[in-house]
Amino acid sequence: MTVAAEGSPPLRMAGLRRSPLLQSEAVQGFALISPTFVYALILLVLPILVVIAHSFWTQNYLTIDHTFTLENYRIALTEPIYRDLLWRSLYISLTVSLLTVALAYPIAYFISFHGGRHKSLWLFLITIPFWTSYLLRVMSWKVILGYNGVLNSGLMGLGIIDEPSTALLYNSSAVIITLTHAWATFAILPIFVSLEKVDRTLVEAATDLGDGPLRSFLRVTLPLSAPGVISAALIVMIPTVGDYVTPKLVGGKDGVMIANAIQAQFGKASNWPLGAALSVTTMIIVSLIAGATVLVIRALQRLAR
Amino acid sequence: MLERVQSERTQSDRTMIEIRDITRSYGSFKALDNASLAIREGEFFSLLGPSGCGKTTLLRMIAGFDTPTSGSIAVDGQPMDGIPANRRPTNMVFQSYAIFPHLNVEQNVAYGLKRLKLDAGEEKRRAEEALAQVSLTGLGKRRATELSGGQRQRVALARALVMRPKVLLLDEPLSALDKKLREQMQVELRRLQQAVGITFVLVTHDQYEALAMSDRIAVMFGGRIAQVASPKEIYQRPVNRQVADFLGGMNFVKAEIVEENGASLVLDTLGFGRVRTDKPKAFVRNGGAATLGIRPERLRVLWDNATAKFEVAGKVVERHYFGEITHLIVEIPGLEKPLSVTETNDFGADDIPVGAPIRLGYDPEALVAMAD
Numbered sequence: 064m065t066v067a068a069e070g071s072p073p074l075r076m077a078g079l080r081r082s083p084l085l086q087s088e089a090v091q092g093f094a095l096i097s098p099t100f101v102y103a104l105i106l107l108v109l110p111i112l113v114v115i116a117h118s119f120w121t122q123n124y125l126t127i128d129h130t131f132t133l134e135n136y137r138i139a140l141t142e143p144i145y146r147d148l149l150w151r152s153l154y155i156s157l158t159v160s161l162l163t164v165a166l167a168y169p170i171a172y173f174i175s176f177h178g179g180r181h182k183s184l185w186l187f188l189i190t191i192p193f194w195t196s197y198l199l200r201v202m203s204w205k206v207i208l209g210y211n212g213v214l215n216s217g218l219m220g221l222g223i224i225d226e227p228s229t230a231l232l233y234n235s236s237a238v239i240i241t242l243t244h245a246w247a248t249f250a251i252l253p254i255f256v257s258l259e260k261v262d263r264t265l266v267e268a269a270t271d272l273g274d275g276p277l278r279s280f281l282r283v284t285l286p287l288s289a290p291g292v293i294s295a296a297l298i299v300m301i302p303t304v305g306d307y308v309t310p311k312l313v314g315g316k317d318g319v320m321i322a323n324a325i326q327a328q329f330g331k332a333s334n335w336p337l338g339a340a341l342s343v344t345t346m347i348i349v350s351l352i353a354g355a356t357v358l359v360i361r362a363l364q365r366l367a368r
Numbered sequence: 369m370l371e372r373v374q375s376e377r378t379q380s381d382r383t384m385i386e387i388r389d390i391t392r393s394y395g396s397f398k399a400l401d402n403a404s405l406a407i408r409e410g411e412f413f414s415l416l417g418p419s420g421c422g423k424t425t426l427l428r429m430i431a432g433f434d435t436p437t438s439g440s441i442a443v444d445g446q447p448m449d450g451i452p453a454n455r456r457p458t459n460m461v462f463q464s465y466a467i468f469p470h471l472n473v474e475q476n477v478a479y480g481l482k483r484l485k486l487d488a489g490e491e492k493r494r495a496e497e498a499l500a501q502v503s504l505t506g507l508g509k510r511r512a513t514e515l516s517g518g519q520r521q522r523v524a525l526a527r528a529l530v531m532r533p534k535v536l537l538l539d540e541p542l543s544a545l546d547k548k549l550r551e552q553m554q555v556e557l558r559r560l561q562q563a564v565g566i567t568f569v570l571v572t573h574d575q576y577e578a579l580a581m582s583d584r585i586a587v588m589f590g591g592r593i594a595q596v597a598s599p600k601e602i603y604q605r606p607v608n609r610q611v612a613d614f615l616g617g618m619n620f621v622k623a624e625i626v627e628e629n630g631a632s633l634v635l636d637t638l639g640f641g642r643v644r645t646d647k648p649k650a651f652v653r654n655g656g657a658a659t660l661g662i663r664p665e666r667l668r669v670l671w672d673n674a675t676a677k678f679e680v681a682g683k684v685v686e687r688h689y690f691g692e693i694t695h696l697i698v699e700i701p702g703l704e705k706p707l708s709v710t711e712t713n714d715f716g717a718d719d720i721p722v723g724a725p726i727r728l729g730y731d732p733e734a735l736v737a738m739a740d
Binding site for chain 1 (some may be wrong): 455470
């Protein structure tokens with residue numbers, strides 16, 4: 064016993080010296096995420112750094128002048144065209160996220176509370192539009208909203224209008240309609256998940272304490288599903304600000320968004336620094352608005368009590 | 369001199385809940401089968417039975433969360449047909465407590481008061497009063513997620529009591545607590561009920577809980593109400609083997625009916641010989657056979673030369689030690705099943721060797737006749 068005990072400390076020391084580093088949970092965690100992390104670093108962080116660097120430089124016909132300047136930001140923030148485009152993009156994306164959440168909530172609520180045994184079937188049906196390409200879905204809205212489109216012929220057939228309306232396609236409303244449809248699923252799913260987590264006995268408890276269906280919804284179900292509403296709003300809002308395909312296809316002249324301008328700077332106009340400054344500005348504004356959205360919904364949640 | 373008191377508080381004989389011929393079918397399965405019951409005002413009433421016996425369904429029907437297939441429920445003389453849960457004079461303590469996680473304790477308790485549009489001072493006063501009733505004074509600002517199981521249970525109670533309901537419904541409120549806390553809450557619940565005087569209807573599958581707290585108990589099996597009586601009567605005079613078996617241990621002995629008249633029965637048994645017992649109220653003869661029952665604690669070990677007027681003799685075959693008591697299994701010649709005997713350890717029952725001959729004394733009062 065004693066001999067073994069005397070002999071063991073150096074051995075244990077050797078084991079200790081090596082193990083804490085390898086056995087620490089943090090190190091194991093980093094090891095697990097490192098492939099993804101390196102991948103993200105190369106493909107996401109580096110390009111962003113490149114973009115940020117460019118935004119402080121100047122395009123000098125074919126070469127780039129690497130002297131530090133804030134001129135691009137001045138143009139991005141004060142030129143009326145870019146300011147208007149940015150405002151329009153924000154307006155479109157906020158409207159789209161508001162509409163999408165408002166339309167998605169009843170669907171998610173129905174599936175979660177009244178879906179019964181067919182919940183997964185309903186969810187499956189909702190994903191069906193995603194079996195086709197996004198481009199095709201946008202194009203189909205062109206068919207619906209176009210001059211000779213489904214909507215116009217339908218309205219004319221009913222005698223509501225005499226000649227096809229041109230107000231349906233190639234403007235910001237067309238972009239809003241198309242985006243709202245395209246992002247519906249992305250809003251339904253997070254709201255559905257948070258509704259699923261609402262303990263049904265809580266609704267019963269609210270009823271037991273005197274609340275009718277509407278009151279118990281407003282005081283219990285809605286506040287408890289707020290996390291889903293927040294993520295749905297953000298999931299829709301953030302990518303739609305920078306959407307570029309939809310305005311290009313259905314937006315026409317009035318539906319152009321900031322991403323189209325950025326694309327032009329990196330393409331035809333060949334002014335990378337200005338394009339970079341526009342991108343960074345958009346990024347910062349979107350982050351601010353996303354943060355503000357979270358705060359506003361939290362405040363509403365508190366008010367609902 | 370100690371006086372024996374039947375019930376601490378005189379209850380009115382007025383009926384608070386009248387349940388008439390309630391049936392609830394799910395397809396061919398009947399969760400409740402023609403159940404009728406009258407619960408008195410100010411009574412602590414328990415619905416006791418194994419899981420699936422329909423006790424929770426019945427409670428949820430009183431609350432308005434479930435509708436009977438046929439039959440009717442009236443609370444305080446008002447028929448409840450078609451009245452939704454939010455307009456009933458009942459409040460419920462849920463098994464999971466259903467504390468609103470987005471609200472703090474005070475907001476939880478005041479939840480139902482909001483609708484009553486009381487002025488702010490009155491609302492606060494009532495909420496604080498309810499919190500004091502369940503000994504949670506000062507915890508009003510706590511978040512619901514920061515509460516222990518026992519505290520959550522108290523919040524659920526306060527939230528229901530603050531509404532001053534005519535009937536408080538409790539759905540297995542103690543089942544999620546550990547044993548010690550559960551026993552403490554049993555005493556507190558009973559005390560609270562006595563203090564507020566509201567009719568309590570408790571659903572439980574724990575017979576000791578029902579015995580300890582209730583004024584009366586309804587024992588249910590398979591959607592039917594088997595017996596409604598005071599805890600003492602349910603325990604001492606169960607109407608059938610099922611009830612007897614569900615409420616603690618019971619030795620069953622086969623018996624033959626020799627004589628039956630208005631108030632008593634004479635039975636012939638192997639082991640206990642010929643015995644005369646009271647005829648239970650609900651006794652319905654089923655042929656010539658019957659069952660005689662005796663609780664394990666009503667059999668006493670007769671030491672040395674001690675004798676009893678009524679005794680049986682046998683041999684100890686098993687001994688189980690439970691701290692304050694010892695459980696003996698005793699084989700009696702002529703009985704097909706050995707008898708269970710529980711004896712306190714004051715006189716050394718824990719030292720009785722297995723295999724030793726033993727004599728057991730009993731009081732003929734302790735023998736219960738049950739229809740077969």
